[in-house]
Amino acid sequence: xxxxxxxxxxxxxxxxxxxxxxxxxxxxxxxxxxxxxxxxxxxxxxxxxxxxxxxxxxxxxxxxxxxxxxxxxxxxxxxxxxxxxxxxxxxxxxxxxxxxxxxxxxxxxxxxxxxxxxxxxxxxxxxxxxxxxxxxxxxxxxxxxxxxxxxxxxxxxxxxxxxxxxxxxxxxxxxxxxxxxxxxxxxxxxxxxxxxxxxxxxxxxxxxxxxxxxxxxxxxxxxxxxxxxxxxxxxxxxxxxxxxxxxxxxxxxxxxxxxxxxxxxxxxxxxxxxxxxxxxxxx
DNA sequence: ATGGCTGATCGAATCAGA
Numbered sequence: 193x194x195x196x197x198x199x200x201x202x203x204x205x206x207x208x209x210x211x212x213x214x215x216x217x218x219x220x221x222x223x224x225x226x227x228x229x230x231x232x233x234x235x236x237x238x239x240x241x242x243x244x245x246x247x248x249x250x251x252x253x254x255x256x257x258x259x260x261x262x263x264x265x266x267x268x269x270x271x272x273x274x275x276x277x278x279x280x281x282x283x284x285x286x287x288x289x290x291x292x293x294x295x296x297x298x299x300x301x302x303x304x305x306x307x308x309x310x311x312x313x314x315x316x317x318x319x320x321x322x323x324x325x326x327x328x329x330x331x332x333x334x335x336x337x338x339x340x341x342x343x344x345x346x347x348x349x350x351x352x353x354x355x356x357x358x359x360x361x362x363x364x365x366x367x368x369x370x371x372x373x374x375x376x377x378x379x380x381x382x383x384x385x386x387x388x389x390x391x392x393x394x395x396x397x398x399x400x401x402x403x404x405x406x407x408x409x410x411x412x413x414x415x416x417x418x419x420x421x422x423x424x425x426x427x428x429x430x431x432x433x434x435x436x437x438x439x440x441x442x443x444x445x446x447x448x449x450x451x452x453x454x455x456x457x458x459x460x461x462x463x464x465x466x467x468x469x470x471x472x473x474x475x
Numbered sequence: 476a477t478g479g480c481t482g483a484t485c486g487a488a489t490c491a492g493a
Contacts, residue, residue, distance in 0.1 A: 202482055253483055327493055422480035
């Protein structure tokens with residue numbers, strides 16, 4: 193099973209690039225962040241024509257996350273659902289079954305209400321969680337407090353909604369640099385909202401639930417970077433960061449056989465400032 | 476010490492990103 197995560201920085205601005213990438217790579221699952229679009233304006237039909245079903249959480253102008261899948265999805269959840277008053281669309285989750293027939297073209301079970309979501313038992317599936325962690329702007333800002341709080345809420349949500357032994361993949365834009373080797377110049381980023389003891393502590397807490405950073409495990413040398421600043425010739429100078437992460441539960445992480453960043457998507461006309469991170473797991 | 480870029484928004488200057 194191939195799963196990818198990509199912060200597209202507006203799905204409308206990136207629509208043609210997204211469709212071309214889906215056609216070229218055909219991942220089983222693609223998690224998107226920063227859609228910046230309301231539900232009605234997401235390119236539902238074009239993505240479906242490419243062979244992918246979509247579930248997502250949306251809001252105007254900012255944030256927005258989606259899971260695109262060639263495999264059937266079920267048990268879709270939007271948001272942390274913890275009772276907090278939070279309008280920001282930053283999480284969507286769904287269960288998929290590797291090796292199952294395609295979500296769009298293949299045979300599929302129908303739900304009683306005919307909604308067309310495959311009605312397959314969750315046991316044996318992989319829980320896919322697509323997240324867009326708040327950036328936090330400045331360490332002394334309310335936005336940074338919201339970031340820390342959101343990460344605490346995510347940990348609580350994972351402990352509450354997933355079971356020990358369940359296959360889980362949590363991927364997306366974490367806005368955290370896990371290791372100094374994941375920055376072109378860690379000294380320049382130290383103390384910012386992306387690289388400081390507090391966010392690293394939150395990531396460690398997520399890993400404390402058993403999740404493993406599978407890209408880091410496969411790349412002990414550091415990187416690969418997944419984001420480069422639009423300004424200051426960030427990409428040509430390779431001044432990047434690895435902030436788009438794929439975390440997996442222990443047994444799922446052991447199934448990881450490949451992990452890379454598609455740097456080509458940071459090139460050419462109208463790129464996102466993030467590149468897709470692509471991970472392969474044995475089914 | 477910081478911006479340079481990009482995208483969205485009642486359309487020009489502002490917010491936000493990281």
